[in-house]
Amino acid sequence: MEMNSVSLKSRVSNVEYIKKRGKDLFIFSKQIVVLDVRGLYHMKKELEKGVEKSDEMLYEAGRLSLMEIHESLVASLGDAAVTILSDRESALDMLVDALNNLGLGEISVLEFKPAIKFAVKHSAGAQDYVNRKEMSRHPVCYALAGMFAGVCEKLLQSPVICKETRCIACGNNACEFIMNTKKG
Amino acid sequence: MGMIDKNIKHEVIIEEGKTTIAGQRAMLLSVKTIATQQKELERLVGEKWGHVVYEAERKAIQEAALQIFGLKQLDSFTKGKTFDKKSMVDTLIGIFNCAGYGVLKLKKFDEAKPYVLVTMEKSTIPQEYEKRDSPVCFRVAGILAGGAEAVFMVPMKCKEKKCMSMGDSHCEFEITRR
Numbered sequence: 001m002e003m004n005s006v007s008l009k010s011r012v013s014n015v016e017y018i019k020k021r022g023k024d025l026f027i028f029s030k031q032i033v034v035l036d037v038r039g040l041y042h043m044k045k046e047l048e049k050g051v052e053k054s055d056e057m058l059y060e061a062g063r064l065s066l067m068e069i070h071e072s073l074v075a076s077l078g079d080a081a082v083t084i085l086s087d088r089e090s091a092l093d094m095l096v097d098a099l100n101n102l103g104l105g106e107i108s109v110l111e112f113k114p115a116i117k118f119a120v121k122h123s124a125g126a127q128d129y130v131n132r133k134e135m136s137r138h139p140v141c142y143a144l145a146g147m148f149a150g151v152c153e154k155l156l157q158s159p160v161i162c163k164e165t166r167c168i169a170c171g172n173n174a175c176e177f178i179m180n181t182k183k184g
Numbered sequence: 185m186g187m188i189d190k191n192i193k194h195e196v197i198i199e200e201g202k203t204t205i206a207g208q209r210a211m212l213l214s215v216k217t218i219a220t221q222q223k224e225l226e227r228l229v230g231e232k233w234g235h236v237v238y239e240a241e242r243k244a245i246q247e248a249a250l251q252i253f254g255l256k257q258l259d260s261f262t263k264g265k266t267f268d269k270k271s272m273v274d275t276l277i278g279i280f281n282c283a284g285y286g287v288l289k290l291k292k293f294d295e296a297k298p299y300v301l302v303t304m305e306k307s308t309i310p311q312e313y314e315k316r317d318s319p320v321c322f323r324v325a326g327i328l329a330g331g332a333e334a335v336f337m338v339p340m341k342c343k344e345k346k347c348m349s350m351g352d353s354h355c356e357f358e359i360t361r362r
Contacts, residue, residue, distance in 0.1 A: 018198060018212070023282045025196060030214040031308055033284035034196055037209045038244035046236045051229050061224045065217035072214075103203030103211035124211045 017101045027098070028072030037103070041128035044140060055142045059162075062146025063153075069098065070154045088155050092116070095151050104144060110176065118148050120175040122168075129169035139167035141175050152179045194278045206279045208248045215284070219312030222320065234322035238342075241326030242333070249276060249334030269295050269335050276331045277302070284308060285324050286355065298336045300359040302328065303346075310349035319347035321355050332359045 018027055025032040047054035073095070074081045085091040089112055096107050096118075104124045110117040125141040139145075141164050149162035159182035166172040196205050196212070203210045225233040253272060270293060277288050286308055292301035304324065313320050321344050329342035339362035346356035 023195070024284055025212065027212070027214060030216060031284060032212045032214055033218055033308065034203075034205050034210045034212060034282070035218075036205075036244045036248045037211050038247055039240050040211075042243040043236065043240035046240050051232075051236065053228060057224050057228050058221075061217070061221035064220050064224075065213065068214060068216055068220075101198060101203075102213070103198070103209070124209070127209070 017098045027069065027101070028076045030068070030072050037124040038128055040125045040143070041132075044125075058142035059146035059149070062143035063150040064146075066147040066150025067154065070095065070150070073098065088112075092151065092155055095155075099147065099151075104147075105175070116148075116152055116179040118177040120144060120177070123175045126167055126169040126175060134169075135171055136167070136169040138170070139164035139175070140169045141167060141177075144175070145177055148177050148179065158182070195282045205283060206248075206252050208251060215308045216312055218323070219309055222309075222323075234320075238322040238326035238329070241323050242330040245327045245330030246333045247330075249331045252276075252279070253334065255334070269298075272335045273300065273331075276335070280327065280331075285321075285327075291356075295336075298332070298338070298340070298359075298361060300328075300332060302357050302359070304355040304357065307348045307355045310347060310355070313349045315351055316349050318350070319344040319355070320349045321347055321357075324355070325357055328357050328359055329362075336361075338362075 018025055018032070019029075020026070025034075044054075044058075047058075051057075074085070077084055084094070092109060092112065096109060100107050104120070105127075106121040108119050110119045120141070123141050123144060125144055126136075126139075129136055129140065145162040145164050149160050152160045152162070160179045161182050162177050162179050164175060164177050166174065166176040168175055194206060196203065196210065203212060222233065222237065225236060229236065252275075253267070273290065273293060277290060280288050286304040286306050289303050289305070290300070291303055292299065294300075304321070307321065307324075309323070310320055325342040325344050329340050332340040332342065340359055341362040342357050342359045344355060344357050346352035346354065348355055
């Protein structure tokens, strides 16, 4: 069956990220499932009931998922991948563009140098705190932080740590993330 | 008897970076990502992982389904308004079948008990697992339990009786009162 676009085009490269086959959705030929964002809030609450290091798990799962998206992107670009992805700023724009189609929030790059910083409005991982008028003492977007770490690791070809410095769950207007090089 | 809104859009809509299904905010993750997250959780907490995923989805989807049907409070049914529950179940199955987990089919429905038996063919998440001796579709089971709670307005539970990860030809879920 022919794949139809869901009318999404990247402002960077005209790549159509999300495609539809029958009722099923795909990103770079990988099948997608749809999750209600409330599930992230409830997942965090369930994990808080006694699962140690759950934040690290969510971070790592986010990081690994981005690795997979990146590999799929490279495969979909084919021979052009090396050229397109060699310009790191353009490559970052492209990956952010792809992420902006996943309903994670409205993601933008705040800075590229000296450190990469991201801003996210209406973060899927934190929006329910706002909706429920619940204030968190700490940022809560661990999966998103992991994804950004994955983006930057692929881009910079070196391990990084992503830290969320502002979060709407803590009362900030938007979530912000900064990337630091991993030492040791 | 109250009518279910026939205009509920089942499919996923992606517009200007906002993703919704049946009017509810959603996010999209690859099947492999979901499986990776589940395996990480299993590595971290062992058998308890299924309960964590199940409960998170049950609570999320109960809230979502209530909103889809325009019911803001759990006691809406006690205020003189009743709905065709079979029609509600059909609506939720229609929405579910646009979400990429597999193809759900209603096999048994008993409003009085209440009791629902559904099968899921072409299940996507089990395909990311090696064959094992326990089911893996806790996320789907939680979704079904949460949806059933919004329909029947009583606490419900869902148990996966067959799973493709165990070598079955399809997955099967039994939804009963909790």
